[in-house]
Amino acid sequence: MSTTNILLTGVGGxxxxxxxxxxxxxxxxQGYDVKMSEVHGMSQREGPVLTHVRFGEKVFSPxxxxxxxxxxxxxxxxxxxxxxxxxxxxGQGIVIFNRVxxxxxxxxxxxxxxxxxxxxxxxxxxxxxxxxxxxxxxxxLGNPRVMNIILLxxxxxxxxxxxxxxxxxxAENVKPxxxxxxxxxxxxxxxxxxx
Amino acid sequence: xxxxxxxxxIIRTEKEEALKELxxxxxxxxxGAWEAxxxxxxxxxxxxxxxxxxxxxxxxxxxxxxxxxxxxxxxSVIGAxxxxxxxxxxMKHVGLNVAADPFFTFAYIGVNAGAVVITADEPGQFSSQNxxxxxxxxxxxxxxxxxxxxxxxxxDMLIEAFEIxxxxxxxxxxxxxxxVCHSKSMVELGERREIPIRPYTxxxxxYVAVPANARxxxxxxxxxxxLLKEYSNNCLWNRIxxxxxxxxxxxxxxxxxxxxxxxxxxASYLKLGFTNxxxxxxxxxxxxxxxxxxxxxxxxxxxxxxxxxxGIDCDGKNLFPLNGEMTPEVIRRVIFxxxxxxxxxVQAAVVGRPPTLCAGCPHRGFFYELGKRKNVxxxxxxxxxxxxxxxxxxxxxxxxxMGASISLGHGxxxxxxxxxxxxxxxxxxxxxxxxFHTGLNSLLDVAYNRSKVITVVxxxxxxxxxxxxxxxxxxxxxxxxxxxxxxxxALVHAMGFQHVRTINPNQLDQVKxxxxxxxxxxxxxxxxxxxxxxxKKFAPxxxxxxxxxxxxxxxxxxxxxxxxxKCTRTGCPAVVFQFEIKKSSIDPDKCVGCSVCAxxxxxxxxxxxxx
Numbered sequence: 001m002s003t004t005n006i007l008l009t010g011v012g013g014x015x016x017x018x019x020x021x022x023x024x025x026x027x028x029x030q031g032y033d034v035k036m037s038e039v040h041g042m043s044q045r046e047g048p049v050l051t052h053v054r055f056g057e058k059v060f061s062p063x064x065x066x067x068x069x070x071x072x073x074x075x076x077x078x079x080x081x082x083x084x085x086x087x088x089x090x091g092q093g094i095v096i097f098n099r100v101x102x103x104x105x106x107x108x109x110x111x112x113x114x115x116x117x118x119x120x121x122x123x124x125x126x127x128x129x130x131x132x133x134x135x136x137x138x139x140x141l142g143n144p145r146v147m148n149i150i151l152l153x154x155x156x157x158x159x160x161x162x163x164x165x166x167x168x169x170x171a172e173n174v175k176p177x178x179x180x181x182x183x184x185x186x187x188x189x190x191x192x193x194x195x
Numbered sequence: 196x197x198x199x200x201x202x203x204x205i206i207r208t209e210k211e212e213a214l215k216e217l218x219x220x221x222x223x224x225x226x227g228a229w230e231a232x233x234x235x236x237x238x239x240x241x242x243x244x245x246x247x248x249x250x251x252x253x254x255x256x257x258x259x260x261x262x263x264x265x266x267x268x269x270x271s272v273i274g275a276x277x278x279x280x281x282x283x284x285x286m287k288h289v290g291l292n293v294a295a296d297p298f299f300t301f302a303y304i305g306v307n308a309g310a311v312v313i314t315a316d317e318p319g320q321f322s323s324q325n326x327x328x329x330x331x332x333x334x335x336x337x338x339x340x341x342x343x344x345x346x347x348x349x350x351d352m353l354i355e356a357f358e359i360x361x362x363x364x365x366x367x368x369x370x371x372x373x374x375v376c377h378s379k380s381m382v383e384l385g386e387r388r389e390i391p392i393r394p395y396t397x398x399x400x401x402y403v404a405v406p407a408n409a410r411x412x413x414x415x416x417x418x419x420x421x422l423l424k425e426y427s428n429n430c431l432w433n434r435i436x437x438x439x440x441x442x443x444x445x446x447x448x449x450x451x452x453x454x455x456x457x458x459x460x461x462a463s464y465l466k467l468g469f470t471n472x473x474x475x476x477x478x479x480x481x482x483x484x485x486x487x488x489x490x491x492x493x494x495x496x497x498x499x500x501x502x503x504x505x506g507i508d509c510d511g512k513n514l515f516p517l518n519g520e521m522t523p524e525v526i527r528r529v530i531f532x533x534x535x536x537x538x539x540x541v542q543a544a545v546v547g548r549p550p551t552l553c554a555g556c557p558h559r560g561f562f563y564e565l566g567k568r569k570n571v572x573x574x575x576x577x578x579x580x581x582x583x584x585x586x587x588x589x590x591x592x593x594x595x596x597m598g599a600s601i602s603l604g605h606g607x608x609x610x611x612x613x614x615x616x617x618x619x620x621x622x623x624x625x626x627x628x629x630x631f632h633t634g635l636n637s638l639l640d641v642a643y644n645r646s647k648v649i650t651v652v653x654x655x656x657x658x659x660x661x662x663x664x665x666x667x668x669x670x671x672x673x674x675x676x677x678x679x680x681x682x683x684x685a686l687v688h689a690m691g692f693q694h695v696r697t698i699n700p701n702q703l704d705q706v707k708x709x710x711x712x713x714x715x716x717x718x719x720x721x722x723x724x725x726x727x728x729x730x731k732k733f734a735p736x737x738x739x740x741x742x743x744x745x746x747x748x749x750x751x752x753x754x755x756x757x758x759x760x761k762c763t764r765t766g767c768p769a770v771v772f773q774f775e776i777k778k779s780s781i782d783p784d785k786c787v788g789c790s791v792c793a794x795x796x797x798x799x800x801x802x803x804x805x806x
Contacts (some may be wrong), residue, residue: 028215034379037508039321044550044551045554065523104549105768110774136535
């Protein structure tokens, strides 16, 4: 089988790290060879985060090539746009896109403009676009922080990996008092695109 | 291909299936060190090597220490090795420059128990001041060298490196790169092998590198090199993978993974993991088997020059770039001319997300004020505060290496002072951890050679940029055991400085008045700005010293706000200017109440949120 390429992108503090950790644990259980590479800015808050996850029978390079990502899972709009060049260009690429905007410094102090046509640009390039507001959904569940797990649920459904015991993987890897909430968030994400 | 020889066996766990985990190269090094029976490890934090020691410190069998700098770390490792314990030093590439002095002579005196020096290079310069290729150090110091390509090799090769170190009585250089350090791949884990401490015997001829002793030491290294060449030609880590022979590729480290990704079975590979000395015979064999030979390596033509010196024709840096990361895309572009067209429409829309000082960062207030001063030259250093060279502060004019702010500033001031007229006054700025690293010697230079440099120690009570590591000023060891915390003010007085002040950098009046005081004198002074990093986890003594810090928030009274945007010029990520209404606002989730924006507001529109 060929290698599947996934990119998770957002800004520091959005929970990309936990989402990618859970994802890789599930993939390993399924018997895949998995590689993962992470580039984060420096240790200051809110830097851009880009995580490469590749899985298949045998994976060599830990990094996804531009134009070869099967899925981009974006936690923040501008970061999806910044990394859109990674998406495969044969119209088969999937973008899971969280409608959240975190303004960088230049936008905040009025020197630059946050792109207003981001979603439109993404839609034109994605074979399939799943846009959602996971932050609001997470807030409805009682904690905006589980936004990442809702998005993970969406991703798992798109990858067709629902057969893995995610419930247990979540239970083993998050703090006991947040297990139930995270499991609920995962189910919510998984069922969002069911129709 | 020669026969495989390996001097260690991979020990499996008792379970039938070996324990496998998805871990980073840095974590695999820590695991490998533990399995190899390492007892002592020292490092100074530096991306991408920091996590090595952080992970080693989680194994109680290994005594792990943050050292003030890499030279100190390596020297303590030499001591541990001489005393009979397997020992490891870890550093980023530029750290080995600091540790180069002991490194070269360590190769001469050799080891008692095995010793390994990890260098984490940064092709692509994600967070470093240069892109030097430290494989050159192994060549120059004549030490054996390993270059792993993934986490499994990090673990396996490290265990082997200790065997090689002991067998050949020499420290081993272990060269990683950012992608190897920070990528995760599956690793088969083993158990720890307890290596007894070797007895120490007084051996002046071996350990005292005076000329009479050191001359025969060099001869010994050269003799050893012949044995290591044989090892290189026959070891498990250098191997030929024969596929189609039209194209042959010699590569090491992560470049092997990228080459495999691009060429698959359509090429043959000479995969090198032990790269000093290089395996001449194997290279010749491989070259004779393939039609076209490429050397694919990041940074310098280290392998290529050797291959060419053997009289073998090849393609390398004549095609591939000398800088940046070697990614599969680079290989495709160079070999096949495949270029990804830029999506101009998307590029035009994207705006940058540069790193910024965090909300509540104690550097903000100080640099906001310093940036307004005229006729000063700000000599900078390495830390979060290097961001002050950028917008909106533009308050740093030089950055070279750790500790250079003070000594570079000293040299500049000495020259400025020989020029008639309004010459600049030098203000050298340096963080607490960088000050302990190599700033101390430089400050001695200022005192001893009497320049009038103004030195500012930005003491945020922690090593911030690499992610909150303890240091000699923080009061904790890496294991969070309580220890001595150096008193910077007393230290500076002891060096001979008469004019020393400690201030709160969030109080702009205090900063202003202190800068006036220092600039008004024709003598050297030292200013210590003392306030914790906004991300710091407080120690009990921090709670006591900085009561209420980071617990308040401020808001903008938009009725009062005149939209002058003075507050946004503090560069705080919590301050937002709303263009539609031409008013500022403060994000309550980000604001931690440093009050710098409130102090610069000309109409007092920014107020504390009363609890």
